[in-house]
Amino acid sequence: MAGKPPVARAQSVETLGVVGRRTSHGAQTFISNHVFATAVAGTSVLKVLQNVPGVLFQSDDAQGVDTGGVRLYVHGFSQNQIGFSLDGIPLGESVYRNYNGLNAVAALSSENVGHMDMSQGAGAVDMPSTNVLGGAIRITSSDPKDKFGGTVAGTGGSNSTTHAYIRLDSGKLNSTGTKFYVSYMRNDTKLWKGYGNQFFQQVNLKLVQPIREESSVSLLFDWADVQQFNYQAESLEMVQKLGYNVSNYYPNYRQAYLAAQGIYSNGENRTSDPKDVAYYAGTTESRDLLGGLNFHFKLARNLEWDSVVYGHNQVAHTQWSDPWLASANGAPLSEIVKQPTIQRFGLTSGLKYRIGKHEIHGGIWYENNKYVSNMYAYNDPLLSGSENLSPSPFRKWSDPFAQLWGQTYNTNTMQTYIEDTYRPIKNLLLHAGFKSMLSTTHVGATANYEPYTGTDAIAGGVGLTTFGAFLPHFSGDWHFLKQHEFYFDIAKNMRAYPESGYHLSSSPFAVSQTAFDLSRSSIKPETSWSYSVGYRFNQKYVSFSVSAYRVNFSNRLGAITAGSQTNPQTTVLNLGSVSMNGVDAGLTLRPVRGLSIFNSVSYNHSTYDNNVTEQGTTYYTKGKHVVNYPRFMYKATAEYNYRKASFNVDATYTSSRPFSYTNDTSLPGYWLVNLGARYNFGSVSRLTDLTLSFNITNLTGSHYLMMMGDDGGNPMSGDYQSLVVGAPRQFFGGVKANF
Secondary structure (H helix, E strand, O other): OOOOOOOEEEEEEHHHOEEEEEEOOEEEEEEEOHHHHHOOOOOOOOHHHOOOOOEEEEEOOOOOOOOOOEEEEEOOEEHHHOEEEEOOEEOOOOOOOOOOOOOHHHHOOHHHEEEEEEEOOOOOOOOOOOOOOOOEEEEEEOOOOOOOEEEEEEEEEHHHEEEEEEEEEOOOOOOOOOEEEEEEEEEEEEOOOOOOEEEEEEEEEEEEEEEOOOEEEEEEEEEEEEEEEOOOOEOHHHHHHHOOOOOOOOOOHHHHHHHHOOOOOOOHHHOOOHHHOOOOOEEEEEEEEEEEEEEEEEEEOOEEEEEEEEEEEEEEEEEEEEOOOOOOOOOOOEEEEEOOEEEEEEEEEEEEEEEOOEEEEEEEEEEEEEEEEEEEEEEOOOOOOOOOOOOOOOOOOOOOOEEEEEEEEEEEEEEEEEEEEEEEEOOEEEEEEEEEEEEEEEEEEEEEOHHHHOOOOOOOOEEEEEEEEEEEEEEEEEEEOOOEEEEEEEEEEEEOOOOOOOOOOOOOOOOOHHHHHHHHOOOOOEEEEEEEEEEEEEOOOEEEEEEEEEEEEEOOEEEEEEEOOOOEEEEEEEOOOEEEEEEEEEEEEOOOOOEEEEEEEEEEEEEEOOOEEEOOEEEOOOOOEOOOOOOEEEEEEEEEEEOOEEEEEEEEEEOOEEOOOOOOOEEOOEEEEEEEEEEEOOOEOOEEEEEEEEEEEOOOOOOOEEEOOOOOOEOOOOOOOOEEEOOOOEEEEEEEEEO
């Protein structure tokens, strides 16, 4: 952007394509597209963050594209408490069963990512998001190239994985500089345990129209089609008694049929809840259309205007076979299908004015979101004699025998902000600003099958409003003695009340009318005060960084679960406040040309400040560590480049994580090691940068467990079936070239 003040950079994690960057929005990390070059082709935008200090990423697949099996935490905050945007388009909560946006995995093909900016602490006041509590991630797509050409790539690997990508760049089409690209991506892999596959295809289009020298209009379009079998959820007891390879019965419908009748063949009865050990199948389907029109105009020498107009439509199906609810035709199990839809549109608009040593930035964001959450029950076929059916979980759903639940949400959000970045001297930036947020949600139940839910439903027209008039943000960045940098960041953030279908998350709407009425007068939105301070040193052979942070988290909502996996009995409680203290330290060594070695350690002490009372029972959670996030992480990465060849290896250690709120159960710590190698043959015939790659993920074959739900699957005490097993060792080889 012309006229933008220079940005100071520190090469803190150069080998990963990750560099520290201090900007007017406080402490940030810049992630270049180099990280995708060293990863398995098709690796998601979330998974490439796994080597950043303070970040915990876990997945049940090697590429991190299983939308129901990935978990991201940044400094103790889960991915539904972190803001996401793509080219200025808000993506909402980037989680499974997203209610107000699009999972980042499906928003843009990873090959089309230009770079990402991640704030690990306080976020930014201009971030269009209602769920920023602990940071923000901005994804920027790559621009079309000036010359006609394209890219083709193909990858194959373990579990019949195939990944294909093709992109065509138009080059400049006329004297005004009009250019575009269109790409197609297809990813298909079989489950590494059990049967079924995970299919994902995507089309991206970006068009850029320059206007004179310093203004432009651009269009971004995304179509994503996801069809995935899900891995079986497990409990600690299931893993201990049956091992890591428990999976759904599919395609053996007869075995699932008998199990629903209490006739088991795989040792299910060795557990305390044999019906919940496995189901016939669980699947996810979603189709998304996302579009955004970006306007950037330089109105005067010191005045710029940026706006985005966007729209998003999603139609989804999430299905599981329920052994607890018989079909109306007499079959002992039925198919439960959630059929949510999202329709949202909005705009952001902001002005930036430079005067003297100040850069003043102000703007507005508005969005309307209609979220419909319906859940139906469908008949499964009857078995007789020796027939062995294999009904497809991806069948066309029609004629349900019951609508179990239905909710329609309508949410209007308005956010405004103003900020000033002041540069009193050349090497010092001071920033101050605030945002105001108003988000109002109205919800009503359209259906409720009480024999299944066992409770009443929320009546139509009720709602909740989240309002924060003054959410401030302060930061500073001082570069001194050329190679040294000091920064600080302070912010207050607020999260709007989350939405979800019945009993699916820690949403105040995901409960009965009775529970909603009891909580409505006392419930408050989640808020946080975040403080961070850091130092960096950078020179030719050594880079060092250390940062410390503290977070005071108020009105933390938690979903306390019990009952079966298919119909959990969920209570949404205010868990009170949380106090978090942590530190990250990183060291990069570049002893010889082409070699870079990075090491980091992260420590987090995050505890609940209150005990919790539920239905007359007091649970002693005060002083207990927050669930799902480890106290300690260690990360090491080495990359070596020699002529046309490059090699990388990375290793991470994640310590144990509390599973229950009372900390009487926990998940064990584990190591993960990944290996990669590439060779660039240069130009071959009409191809350029012909590159072969080879990757091994989870090199040592570690077994590890991860959470199935960010905040909807933790027991108050003891065990619960909400875990999945991390991906095993897998091998991948690929080829990529430009033309």
